[in-house]
Amino acid sequence: MAFEELGELLDESIELPVGGRLYTVPAPSAEIGLRTQALIHAAAVAADGGRADEQVLGDAAERDLYRDVLGPAHDEMIADGVKWPTLKHAAITAMVWIAQDKTAAERYWTAAGDPSRLAPNRAARRSQSGAASSTPSRGSSSGTSTRPAPARGAGKKARKRH
Structure with a gap:
């Protein structure tokens, strides 16, 4: 079995919809x-x-990282008059794609950068997981019952009174 051309296997761009236009980020x-x-x-x-490594942070501050990660989409967005929050969100989405993967970038994009929207809430997780819809009572951790306790005094040898 021979290796296939890598370019055929990888997604080498992402497309970001903004204001009715689709921007391609290579x-x-x-x-x-x-x-x-x-x-x-x-x-x-x-x-x-x-x-943190101050040199890494310093180097990043010296360069135009948003322009670098967006590629030609950066100049297209500027020419189209895209507002700063939109450009920033697009650039950070591209950074997430670069550092992680396309799925993580899509989650970030859809959450509009809001961390509370990145992770589904508890109810959503439970409904998706097929977990039980109610929690067993505190006294029952396994869902099985135990033998009833013997009646008071039953099972004990009667004490003789002296």
């Missing part, structure tokens, strides 16, 4: 992809209270 160069992943990792470390 896959970035390896350099931009590696820099984007390093930046996202450094930001995650800093968000968790760790010490």
Whole structure:
């Protein structure tokens, strides 16, 4: 079995619908992809209270990362007068795609960047998982019953009174 051409196997672009137009964001160069992943990792470390690599964060600040990750779609959005929040959301969606995958980018896009909308709420998770619709009572952890306790005094040898 021979390997197929990799370009035929990978999604090498994402399409972002904005204001009735579809913007195509091509896959970035390896350099931009590696820099984007390093930046996202450094930001995650800093968000968790760790010490981020200041050189990585400094390098990212020196360059126009949004232009890099959006490619030609960046200039098209600017020419079309796209507002800042939209451009920013598109760029971060592209960064998620680069650092993770297309599915994660679609989730981010659909959630409009709102973290509370990224994870479904408990009711939605339960309805999708096929889990039980009610919780067993606290006294029953397995759903099985136990033998009833013997009546008071039953089963004990009667004590003799002296």
